[in-house]
Amino acid sequence: MWWRTCVVLVCVTAVLADEEWRQVNTAQGPVRGQKHPSGHLYAFYNIPYATAPKGADKFKAPLPPAVRTEPLDATEKRVICPQNKIVAIMQGYEEMTEDCLVANIFVPDTNERNLPVLVYVHGGAFIIGFGDSARGTQLMKSKDFIMVTFNYRLGIHGFLCLGTEDVPGNAGMKDQVALLRWVKDNIANFGGNPNDVTLGGCSAGSASVDLLLLSKSAKGLFHHVIPESGGNLAVFSMQRDPVQIAKTHAKNLNFTNVDDIYALEQFYKSASMELLTADIFFDRTDSTFMFSPCVERDTGDGAFLTESPLTVLKNGEYDKLPMLYGFANMEGRFREPFFEIWKDKMNTNFSQFLPADLIFETEEKREEVANKVKSFYFKDQSVSNDTILGYIDFFSDVLFTHSMLWAAKLQAEAGNNQIYLYEYSFVDENVPVVAHTDVRGATHCAQSGAVMDGGDETKDTLEFQNMRKIIREMWHNFIIAGKPVPEGSLLPNWAPAGPNRAPYMSLGVKVEQKGVFLEARTQLWAEIYEQHYLDSVPPPTPEVVTDSAHSDILLSFNLIIFIVTLWLTKVF
Numbered sequence: 001m002w003w004r005t006c007v008v009l010v011c012v013t014a015v016l017a018d019e020e021w022r023q024v025n026t027a028q029g030p031v032r033g034q035k036h037p038s039g040h041l042y043a044f045y046n047i048p049y050a051t052a053p054k055g056a057d058k059f060k061a062p063l064p065p066a067v068r069t070e071p072l073d074a075t076e077k078r079v080i081c082p083q084n085k086i087v088a089i090m091q092g093y094e095e096m097t098e099d100c101l102v103a104n105i106f107v108p109d110t111n112e113r114n115l116p117v118l119v120y121v122h123g124g125a126f127i128i129g130f131g132d133s134a135r136g137t138q139l140m141k142s143k144d145f146i147m148v149t150f151n152y153r154l155g156i157h158g159f160l161c162l163g164t165e166d167v168p169g170n171a172g173m174k175d176q177v178a179l180l181r182w183v184k185d186n187i188a189n190f191g192g193n194p195n196d197v198t199l200g201g202c203s204a205g206s207a208s209v210d211l212l213l214l215s216k217s218a219k220g221l222f223h224h225v226i227p228e229s230g231g232n233l234a235v236f237s238m239q240r241d242p243v244q245i246a247k248t249h250a251k252n253l254n255f256t257n258v259d260d261i262y263a264l265e266q267f268y269k270s271a272s273m274e275l276l277t278a279d280i281f282f283d284r285t286d287s288t289f290m291f292s293p294c295v296e297r298d299t300g301d302g303a304f305l306t307e308s309p310l311t312v313l314k315n316g317e318y319d320k321l322p323m324l325y326g327f328a329n330m331e332g333r334f335r336e337p338f339f340e341i342w343k344d345k346m347n348t349n350f351s352q353f354l355p356a357d358l359i360f361e362t363e364e365k366r367e368e369v370a371n372k373v374k375s376f377y378f379k380d381q382s383v384s385n386d387t388i389l390g391y392i393d394f395f396s397d398v399l400f401t402h403s404m405l406w407a408a409k410l411q412a413e414a415g416n417n418q419i420y421l422y423e424y425s426f427v428d429e430n431v432p433v434v435a436h437t438d439v440r441g442a443t444h445c446a447q448s449g450a451v452m453d454g455g456d457e458t459k460d461t462l463e464f465q466n467m468r469k470i471i472r473e474m475w476h477n478f479i480i481a482g483k484p485v486p487e488g489s490l491l492p493n494w495a496p497a498g499p500n501r502a503p504y505m506s507l508g509v510k511v512e513q514k515g516v517f518l519e520a521r522t523q524l525w526a527e528i529y530e531q532h533y534l535d536s537v538p539p540p541t542p543e544v545v546t547d548s549a550h551s552d553i554l555l556s557f558n559l560i561i562f563i564v565t566l567w568l569t570k571v572f
Contacts, residue, residue, distance in 0.1 A: 022107070026186045029068030033107065034075065038137045044074035044105040044190075045132070049182035050175060052081075052098050052153060056269050059160050059167040061174040061302055062101055065182075074105075080130040081151050081158070082273050084280040087128045098157075098273070101175055103150040103182065104132050107190050108143035116145040117192040118479050119183060119222065121176065123203030123445065125236065125289040127155040127281055134202070135453045139472050145479055146192040150179045156249075156268065156276045161242035161294035163539025164265050169242060169294045170304040173215070176208055177304065180221035198224040198479045202448040204292075206230030207237040210407065211293055214312040215305050219319060224482050226324040226475065229331060229445045232309040233403040235287045235355040238536040242294040249290060252279070261542045283338065285345070286356040287398050295538040308536040313407060316414035322482040324475070325408055326422035326504070330434070330441030332395030339391060339435060346383040346391075350374045355398050359534035369528060376524055385436035392434060392441065393521065400444070401518060402525040405501050412499040420484050421497040421504035423517060424471075426450070428461045447507065451475050463509070470511055 022042045023032045033044035050062035080093045081100035088096055108115070118136070122129045131149035140147060152158060158172025184194045199222040201209045209225050210232035212218045231237065239245055247258040250267055253275060257263045268276070281289040296303040305312075312318055335342075346353055351370035360366040374383075377390035408419055424447035427440040434441060450464075450471050457465065474484040474491065484505070485494040492512055494505045502516040 023071060024107075024189050026189060027067075028065050030071040031074045032071050033105070035109070036106070036137060040109050040143055041137065041140055042107045042109060043076070044107070045076045046079055046102040047072065047074050047105065048099075048101060049103045049150060050101040050178040052101050052175075054098055056166065058098065058157065058269070059171050061168075061171065062178045065101075076132075078130065078132065079151065081154050082277050083124075083128045083154050084277050085274070087280060091128075091130065091133070093130070100151045100153070101178070102131070103148055103179060105187075105190055106135070106137065106140060106147040106149075107192075108140060108146070110143050110191075112144070113191050114188075114193045114196075115191050116196045116198065116479055117148060117183065117187055117194070118145055118198045118200060119148045119150075119180065121152075121199070121201030121205035121208045122149065123201065123205040123230070124154065125282070126159055126172065126204045126207075126292045127289050129154070129204075134448070136451070138453055138457070138468075139451060139476060142476060145476075146187065146190060148179075148183060148187075150176075152176050152179070155281075155291050159239070159291040159293060160246060160268055161239060161296070161539060162246060162261060162265055162268075162542075163243065163297045164261065164542050165299075166269065167265055168299065168301075168303065169296045169539070173208065173211065173293050173304045174217075174302070176212060177215070177218050177221070180212075180218060184221055195223070197222040198226060200226035200228065201230075202228045202445040203230045204236075207232060207234055208293075211237065211305065211309065213321065214309055214318050217302065217304055222321075224322045224324075224478060226478065227404075228448045229327045229400055231400070231404040231407045233313075233407045234399060235357045235403070236289055236292060236399065237403075238309065238357075239288075239290075239292055239294045240356060240534050240536055243539045245290055249279075285342070285353050287353075287395075288356045295536045297538045297541065306538065309407075310410075310533075310535055313410040313414065320411070320414065320416035320418070322418040322420075322478070323408075323411070323416070324420050324422070324478045324484055325404065326424065326447070327396075327400050327404060328442035328444060328446040329423050329425035329508075330392050330396060331400040331444045332392035332397075333434065333441060333443035334399065335395040336392065336435060336443075339388060343383045343391070346374070350383075353394075357534050358528065358532045360532055369532065373524070373528070388434060388436050389439060397518075397521050397525060402522060402529075405518065405522050406526070406529070408497060408501055409499055412497060412501075417496055417498075418482070419497045420478070420494060421501060422447075422507055423504060424450070425506065425508040426464070426467045427509075428463045430461060430464070447471065467507070471507060 020035050021032050023030055031044055031047055033042040036043045048065040050065055053060045078094040079100055079102055080096050122131050122133050131151045136147050152175035153172040160167055161169025187194050199209050206227040207230035209227045250258050255267045295308050296306055298306040351366050377394045378387045381387050424442050431440045450468050477486055478484045485491045495503055503513050504517055506512050506514050
């Protein structure tokens with residue numbers, strides 16, 4: 001009798017083990033994912049979707065992923081792309097490597113096929129972060145869509161842009177396009193629909209989504225977009241003069257021969273990972289982080305973007321997709337940690353805090369605009385503990401709100417009638433007050449924190465649990481149907497915005513549709529940018545550099561040709 005019991009136990013164990021794993025075939029070979037602790041999905045971690053070139057080619061577009069014959073156990077391990085090591089340690093990384101182009105696929109435990117897909121782009125100012133930093137297992141409890149997260153090259157590795165053959169620019173954005181192509185080719189094997197892809201992201205991930213919308217290289221690879229707190233017109237989203245930025249940083253790293261573009265290229269190509277990731281660029285007062293996407297030279301070899309975002313938006317030559325588009329009401333809390341350091345500097349020389357995408361004919365004009373902006377946000381007072389809310393509003397608008405509302409206006413004018421604007425302002429007793437005040441406000445990407453997993457959510461207040469339920473339902477509706485509030489829903493009505501950027505959904509303690517918002521602040525910056533906007537430009541065509549040794553060889557070669565010619569013509 002005992003042997004029958006043993007056989008039964010072995011069979012049960014085998015069944016449970018089989019249920020614990022799921023194997024899926026991809027174009028590169030089979031992968032094995034494991035049941036997630038949540039119980040309602042399978043997780044496939046660290047699947048290579050492309051290969052990052054190395055050595056002298058490390059700034060080029062990604063290569064195809066390697067083909068495998070044996071199944072890959074796609075297990076959890078925090079792999080991240082090269083970035084500042086101190087920040088990486090804070091993120092709890094396990095492996096930092098150039099071989100970092102991996103995707104994580106979360107698949108519902110269901111037999112349903114042809115499911116919608118959410119591809120989520122991580123944030124981090126284009127210089128830090130990793131794909132698995134955001135998970136949506138709670139959002140996926142409905143078990144009716146697949147979620148994909150992934151890594152892409154960051155900082156100098158991803159966004160050095162010299163316009164040369166070896167460093168054309170936008171390697172990190174080309175990684176993102178490669179991921180979308182991989183999803184198109186493989187997601188059906190996981191049960192997903194490659195023709196129903198929603199692209200979302202927060203912060204730099206949001207700006208990435210907004211840029212991908214304009215790129216011809218990504219056309220047709222996604223069908224709805226959810227940019228959360230970051231836009232394609234943001235000052236930090238595009239380098240204005242990428243070669244000058246590369247020169248400036250090289251000088252900071254003690255390289256001096258910066259005017260020779262090929263010497264500059266060789267410096268970056270030969271620099272160590274430690275040197276290239278030493279700076280995190282977070283303390284710049286011009287609201288940039290140095291290395292970010294760029295306008296490339298049109299070389300006809302797979303450029304990501306050859307015109308500025310503003311040019312593309314005005315031309316209207318891009319797909320008008322359904323958009324869930326917005327930000328938090330106090331995005332500028334992102335800069336709150338710098339307040340004590342910067343407040344005196346802002347009183348001494350406010351003009352150094354103007355964004356880098358403004359240009360002025362004279363220094364006098366620059367000071368005039370700086371004084372106008374300072375007076376607007378600080379009510380003709382100094383920057384101090386008493387006016388910190390003006391400081392928060394200033395950085396909210398400079399980094400996030402103005403650029404997104406500007407892009408929304410241009411999109412609506414170009415014919416997009418599916419833009420769902422919102423402002424997330426929900427706070428509860430667990431949200432800390434702004435320093436020196438008793439005021440609470442939703443910080444940068446707070447809405448993303450409400451939508452994505454948040455640790456032990458049973459510890460949330462009942463009010464926040466209710467907000468999570470509402471916003472997740474809206475985001476889920478959009479992923480499934482392209483509308484946050486479909487007909488027949490019990491949620492408040494949410495109509496698309498027009499060129500006047502109204503209406504919008506207020507996602508606060510009360511959820512309700514409202515009219516135009518931030519009108520005075522938007523008008524201030526609209527007038528300034530109309531007169532002083534500095535658009536992004538591609539790198540110049542590199543000059544052919546001929547050194548003295550090469551000149552001597554060329555001269556000798558020409559002399560030989562001349563002598564041979566004389567001999568052949570019997571003149572010699």
